[in-house]
Amino acid sequence: MTFVSILYGLLFWAATLILIGGVAMKIRQYWNTPAPLKIPTTPAPVTQGGVVWRMFREVVFFQSLFRSNKTLWLFAFLFHISLWLVLIRHTRYFMEMGAVLTFLQPFGKYAGFTMVLGLAGLWARRFLVDRVRYISAPSDHLMLALLIAIGGSGLLMTFVTHTDVTQVKAFFGGLLTFGFFGDAGGLPADPIVLVHLLLVALLMIIFPISKLMHAPGIFFSPTRNQVDNPREKRHVSGWALELERQGKNYLDELKK
């Protein structure tokens, strides 16, 4: 076990905690914030099943984005779908390979290229389209740089300089079981692995405090997740009901 292993072990424990805890806190906040009015963007489904189908089309195929801008849709879709394939491939570092996982390995392997390509397209827009340039903050650029660096370092390990995958797997296996950070010598000290993992940990840490929250956030978007049935079913939030119950017009008149 090396110093680097201990450092990275602690880093990944912390990053996982921040990611899960942070996202959970945000989701709790969204969940607990009332939606006092029905504001679905129409034509909206009139049944709950319809809403699920609408959300599925949005989350999986980016339907609204497709209507909006085909180039942007292409890069965004390429990036996200590739990211999924890459993530699925990475599960082999945490679990036993089943038949499905084995089948998906090559897809995940080459999806690294399309992922970086998609990201490069998204980044290029931030320089080339004056409207997008205007709205981009430094963090928007950095986020893309970070993802590209993660993708690039991953590709290097897959196609240029291989690392000891078995040892990486043992290391994360150890972390998962709260054992020591890999019994057989810990994390391989290849610089590319270390850079790759450092950037991934960074991404995990900033996830809950950044715009990456769009991933869980979209499920809470009232314009997309509400059923269009306000005439059939009365929809009243807690605070509005309290106004009604006390016969008041304004919140500051409420008896607490």
Place this chain on the structure above:
Amino acid sequence: MADYEVPKLTGEGYCEIPAVREGVMESKGPFIAKPDFQKALHFPNDFDAAGSLVPNWKERALDKMADLKGRYRSLQVFLDICVKCGACTDKCHYFIGTSDAKNMPVARQDLLRKVYRRYFTFAGKYFPKLVGATDLTEEVLADWYNYYHQCSQCRRCSVFCPYGIDTAEISMAAREILDHVGYGQKYCNEIIGKVFKIGNNLGLPGPALFDTVEGLEEDVEMDTGIKVRFPLDEDGAEVLLVTPSADFFAEPHIDGLIGYAKVFHETGVTWTMSTIASEAGNFGMFIGSYETMRRVSLRVREAAIKHKVKRIVFGECGHAWRVAYSFLNTLAGPFDFLDQRYPVPQHILEFTWSQIQAGNLQIDKTENDDKVLTFHDSCNVARGSRMGDYPGGQFDIPRHVIRAVCNNFVDMPADTIHDATFCCGGGGGLLTDDLMEIRVKGIQPRAEALKHVTTHNGVTHMAAICAICKSQFTKVLPYYGFTMDQIVSVHQLVSNALVLQRQVSVQARPDDEDGDED
């Protein structure tokens, strides 16, 4: 005609996306409401004169922001999850018409989001420059006031956003914050004040309304030889009609009102309007105030109970219909005392269409043969509400009715109608003369689409179902070479084509029951 350039139309049906320019539309914004009017709306009024701020405005603005984001999931989620992808940047008619960078939906949202980040997020507190967070200053407030009054809350951006982020929700929140620090908008707030005091946006008192409807009865009788009633404040009618007050006197609105009356007359359904609820439009939505919106809505409930009606029907009005369809049950319900066989409330077009389908109306379509029609989907009807019982009924029913009463109908280009419809440029509290420049520039995409069908398909008239659209079009389209009378109400077309069979309205005149005095 104006000291600014009116955009040129090509007739090609689409507008070039302009290169972004900064500060083109920088100004002081619309007139600011005086303390008295703020007081009437229960907003803080401890500021000196219009244009000055309340004491400790910064703290109060941030408190209000915290309050709103705690009460509106839309606001909290929308402030967090925008990824600045730019999908919305070319979708706003005000951006297309002005090219001002801050009129791109995401940039407009960012005016508020930057302050939210600075005070409410970890990244903004510790790394403001990195994430584009800014302090709340008087300059920022002035920017809010200016640019959030260049948003008609038409929600076109929300259609194209991959997360459904709705700039209207953000601009409503911004306006509510501004109302709490002394920067209320004169136009909206004075109008809401009139609703509370008199009953409608235009401040028409009861006697004036009675006078108007009496005049209309005479006009229609002169025109058709038939006594069509326009009942006002009559108890026991089946339907309460709530319509925008513009229908009582503005053109072409009033022709719509005549149309509703003829339809009721012909179908034999008894109805009444009410001086208490002599306004369908609910400007509470424009300023983002749930409480105001609720207070305005409760008038409709009060009128329905007072006049002992069985149904509530809304006239042709876009924002009114959104509030009515989506929020009335929430704000002023439950309406369990009404006839549950009909949706509460109903749109006048739903009513008329069902009567046409049932064969209760005799139509002579040739009466409208002097026109080739197109139809403007009003934003709040198209993207915020529904008609009928299936998604998209709000697009079909008005067109069904138009086709049922007119022989010539042509739609504008597909990317400018239905839920992608372009705003008239005057919605959301912008229908005021102090905002003329943004109104003229904002109508450009709609004018372009209209020009396309007038050039290529011989369209002569555009029908609309919103009081604001009609007022904005008649005033602003002439800047683009159209004439005021090219804008018509849908029920104006119905009125033209409807062949009246009944000699007298089923509804007796109240004075007939009392016995004639003369």
